[in-house]
Amino acid sequence: MSKQILVLPGDGIGPEIMAEAVKVLNLANDKYALGFELSFDDLGGAAIDRYGVPLADETLARARAADAILLGAVGGPKWDAIDPAIRPERGLLKIRSQLGLFGNLRPALLYPQLAEASSLKPEIVAGLDILIVRELTGGIYFGQPRESKVLENGERMAYDTLPYSESEIRRIAKVGFDMARVRGKKLCSVDKANVLASSQLWRAVVEEVAKDYPDVELSHMYVDNAAMQLVRAPKQFDVMVTDNMFGDILSDEASMLTGSIGMLPSASLDASNKGMYEPCHGSAPDIAGKGIANPLATILSVSMMLRYSFGQVAAADAIEKAVSLVLDQGLRTGDIWSEGKTKVGTAAMGDAVVEAL
Amino acid sequence: MSKQILVLPGDGIGPEIMAEAVKVLNLANDKYALGFELSFDDLGGAAIDRYGVPLADETLARARAADAILLGAVGGPKWDAIDPAIRPERGLLKIRSQLGLFGNLRPALLYPQLAEASSLKPEIVAGLDILIVRELTGGIYFGQPRESKVLENGERMAYDTLPYSESEIRRIAKVGFDMARVRGKKLCSVDKANVLASSQLWRAVVEEVAKDYPDVELSHMYVDNAAMQLVRAPKQFDVMVTDNMFGDILSDEASMLTGSIGMLPSASLDASNKGMYEPCHGSAPDIAGKGIANPLATILSVSMMLRYSFGQVAAADAIEKAVSLVLDQGLRTGDIWSEGKTKVGTAAMGDAVVEAL
Ligand SMILES: CC(C)[C@H](C(=O)O)[C@@H](O)C(=O)O
Ligand SMILES: CC(C)[C@H](C(=O)O)[C@@H](O)C(=O)O
Numbered sequence: 001m002s003k004q005i006l007v008l009p010g011d012g013i014g015p016e017i018m019a020e021a022v023k024v025l026n027l028a029n030d031k032y033a034l035g036f037e038l039s040f041d042d043l044g045g046a047a048i049d050r051y052g053v054p055l056a057d058e059t060l061a062r063a064r065a066a067d068a069i070l071l072g073a074v075g076g077p078k079w080d081a082i083d084p085a086i087r088p089e090r091g092l093l094k095i096r097s098q099l100g101l102f103g104n105l106r107p108a109l110l111y112p113q114l115a116e117a118s119s120l121k122p123e124i125v126a127g128l129d130i131l132i133v134r135e136l137t138g139g140i141y142f143g144q145p146r147e148s149k150v151l152e153n154g155e156r157m158a159y160d161t162l163p164y165s166e167s168e169i170r171r172i173a174k175v176g177f178d179m180a181r182v183r184g185k186k187l188c189s190v191d192k193a194n195v196l197a198s199s200q201l202w203r204a205v206v207e208e209v210a211k212d213y214p215d216v217e218l219s220h221m222y223v224d225n226a227a228m229q230l231v232r233a234p235k236q237f238d239v240m241v242t243d244n245m246f247g248d249i250l251s252d253e254a255s256m257l258t259g260s261i262g263m264l265p266s267a268s269l270d271a272s273n274k275g276m277y278e279p280c281h282g283s284a285p286d287i288a289g290k291g292i293a294n295p296l297a298t299i300l301s302v303s304m305m306l307r308y309s310f311g312q313v314a315a316a317d318a319i320e321k322a323v324s325l326v327l328d329q330g331l332r333t334g335d336i337w338s339e340g341k342t343k344v345g346t347a348a349m350g351d352a353v354v355e356a357l
Numbered sequence: 358m359s360k361q362i363l364v365l366p367g368d369g370i371g372p373e374i375m376a377e378a379v380k381v382l383n384l385a386n387d388k389y390a391l392g393f394e395l396s397f398d399d400l401g402g403a404a405i406d407r408y409g410v411p412l413a414d415e416t417l418a419r420a421r422a423a424d425a426i427l428l429g430a431v432g433g434p435k436w437d438a439i440d441p442a443i444r445p446e447r448g449l450l451k452i453r454s455q456l457g458l459f460g461n462l463r464p465a466l467l468y469p470q471l472a473e474a475s476s477l478k479p480e481i482v483a484g485l486d487i488l489i490v491r492e493l494t495g496g497i498y499f500g501q502p503r504e505s506k507v508l509e510n511g512e513r514m515a516y517d518t519l520p521y522s523e524s525e526i527r528r529i530a531k532v533g534f535d536m537a538r539v540r541g542k543k544l545c546s547v548d549k550a551n552v553l554a555s556s557q558l559w560r561a562v563v564e565e566v567a568k569d570y571p572d573v574e575l576s577h578m579y580v581d582n583a584a585m586q587l588v589r590a591p592k593q594f595d596v597m598v599t600d601n602m603f604g605d606i607l608s609d610e611a612s613m614l615t616g617s618i619g620m621l622p623s624a625s626l627d628a629s630n631k632g633m634y635e636p637c638h639g640s641a642p643d644i645a646g647k648g649i650a651n652p653l654a655t656i657l658s659v660s661m662m663l664r665y666s667f668g669q670v671a672a673a674d675a676i677e678k679a680v681s682l683v684l685d686q687g688l689r690t691g692d693i694w695s696e697g698k699t700k701v702g703t704a705a706m707g708d709a710v711v712e713a714l
Contacts, residue, residue, distance in 0.1 A: 146553075224605045228612070248549075
């Protein structure tokens, strides 16, 4: 039975890095007889240019029908002046929300070969391996009402709403506990329960879910403290679970601790582990088209897809091993390059992974 | 004409560190003939124990009447099980809001003597000197409506509201620009304008205010990117201005970059520079009563008070110099201690500053 993969290269460096990931995916497809059929479409700025909207209905329909989605990155200055309602990011938010991809897994892993690239001291980050589980379809990103208006006194004002329901919290908490169970058995739930009503409910529900996971050690931390602890002693964390906005901030902070944001993949899963996979980094318009972007995060997103959506552990492991081998060989794109290593471009890096695989 | 200073030691290590700050304040008062009259009251847990509420009406009245307020820290496990509506933090939020202390200045400064205490590489943080200007009386901290309720289907849900008006944004933006003008002339405004309606207004109003500050270089950054850039290359920043919630998170992250959070003071100012001054760190219940807490952030808060609320630049400079001298002498409390330095307790550290002054 064939599996449908929808590939959305997106904007900026998206098409370049995706070309390499597709090379790797095609090879894995053949080698492990995965039965994948790939189709391609546009999202974000590319979709605005082609369809007039950042996510066309037909693209959404294709995404619904697919078994998994592989995404490059969206956005760029070209579409900055556009009506906020149809900006590239809206396409990303809409596909997350429409497909119910509430469980966002963002690993922050330090590659030993790249240890010196971190801005933190080696002893603070050596062996760092955190998984941030971010709620992705609720909270202030989608809360209604939200409005921008003019008050009677002539002043403008705008507001957003941050809502969470018990079931939204429960299902993401479960993802957090499930992940902790197969990793270091430690879950840290991050909120701002000393200030926010939504965080108080968050904490209460996480406590309830914890009863089903007596083998996982649960802690709670305020988001300001978490932002601090990630800098002070990041290795204290195993899995962190948090809401959409806090997860956006903390996962970017955590990924930068590793010094190798060009290496980090992510998964966004629905209730049945159907998922969208994408690199943690953005569309990097400043280096787009130059053939120098790092394709490894996108290639590792392929590996995550094989692991989480298709249970193809052997193929997923093989891709990760191939990436590690290429790093051992000293190959580096500009973003992770250091003295004594061999600087290569996007395509050469992709080819090297294909070769290693 | 005498000036009234209201001292609120608060909870945990609050009373210990405040005792040292008061020694320094009394000496400065005599030496520079400042004409300060000190009075004392309770806030937070101490106020719950004494008055049954975290901020008594009479304390608030005294705070209103005072020319400046010096605060230790609030909160602790003793009051964790208390009704959220009267938790210690509520006292802090209420005094900020009732006194209109909207302008929160949080410096993140690396003391050269403590450079090795940072978890970041020396070359990344050497000379770090950032000022975070946080909006402190608006946004999601105080937004209405906020509610926790049970839906018709029996599910619980809770929500908060994140509102900002033009005038709230304008006045904090001005503080940001004014500070940048007397520092490095660079202001970075942090928001999430690609997602939030309130952030779109934030960005628009900051742009308008910028017209009055052609000498200040303004940039905008999304909060997730800012959390990342603070780790990657913090020295790119001079002044950052942002909303209440983002400021809470980013200022804690930034202060930890310095490795010396026990050293960092803060100011919360109203429209006429009346202010409340407090250390950036919390009440540290785990070390309370042991006489080992670092009083320097509170002592430096006295210096900030002299500078911002009373324009006593000479006295403020003298206190900062005294602190620097004590560090040069190798004296360290446990939190900033390193091999080869002399470990001292809270009182000895306070006495050393008094001596140096
Ligand atoms: C592009 C933006 C809307 C998005 C988000 O905030 O979720 C991005 O920052 C991310 O983290 O995937
Ligand atoms: C104690 C808490 C309510 C407070 C805040 O979030 O503002 C604290 O974290 C701070 O930053 O002063």
